[in-house]
Amino acid sequence: MLKVQEIRELIKLIDESSIDEFKYESDGTKVNLKKQVGGGQVVQSVVERNDAVVQEKPAPKVANEEEKPQPKTTPEEKSEEEKSVSADYxxxxxxxxxxxxxxxxxxxxxxxxxxxxxxxxxxxxxxxxxxxxxxxxxxxxxxxxxxxxxxxxxxxxxxxxxxxxxxx
Known part of the structure; x- marks a missing residue:
């Protein structure tokens, strides 16, 4: 069975790609991911060995260019944080x-x-x-x-x- 983090990573990769649908099956475990082309919404279904749906929910909508969230830190603050991290090792x-x-x-x-x-x-x-x-x-x-x-x-x-x- 895939871990939740692995499913989240798959959703992110599908969302960022041009793929509309992704299916994966291993040892009786099935994962189906579908992306609505116009709506920017990813729907995920994870089916276990007994074919019962474990999880099915819409992922958050993809933000349009105008709706992108504002960064929490300024570029100057971000570069200072990166310098402090790189200075530690x-x-x-x-x-x-x-x-x-x-x-x-x-x-x-x-x-x-x-x-x-x-x-x-x-x-x-x-x-x-x-x-x-x-x-x-x-x-x-x-x-x-x-x-x-x-x-x-x-x-x-x-x-x-x-x-x-x-x-x-």
Whole structure:
């Protein structure tokens, strides 16, 4: 079954594309997304294995050019925020493969690293599981963990940033 976040991402991608209808089926689970061409409205239906509708609701209307919401921050404030974020780290630890991200060696064990922990280049920071193989991921940089970008159990892509590190 797809997670709610994955369904939201699909809706956003369909809404931003020229696709009018999207159907997906896997292991008896069905997802149908349809977009009304003139109305700018996306209707989603998620059907479980027993073919009972789990969720069916209209997504928010797409804003016209004139109706775009005003930004909450000015461009100057936004660039200052970006500078402060980029100043907090100078390296990212990325996933070397597609798989499932795990912060700890086992569900009942403590995470490999927390925000604020110091790591060495050979320190194991997480595991990425791919095809039932658990691959230990090393920091490859000396420094302090500033931010953890992925939730435990989340699917990660090749090259996706996992951690932000301030090198020392």
């Amino acid at each position: 100078d390296k990212e630890i990325t996933s070397p493969m597609v798989g499932t991200f795990y912060r700890s060696p086992a569900p009942d064990k403590d995470p490999y690293v927390q925000v604020g922990d110091n790591v060495k280049a050979d320190s194991v920071v997480c595991i990425v599981e791919a095809m039932k193989l658990f691959n230990e991921i090393e920091a490859e940089v000396n420094g302090e963990i500033v931010e953890i970008l992925v939730e435990d159990g989340e699917l990660v892509e090749y090259g996706q940033p996992l951690f932000r590190v301030k090198s020392k």
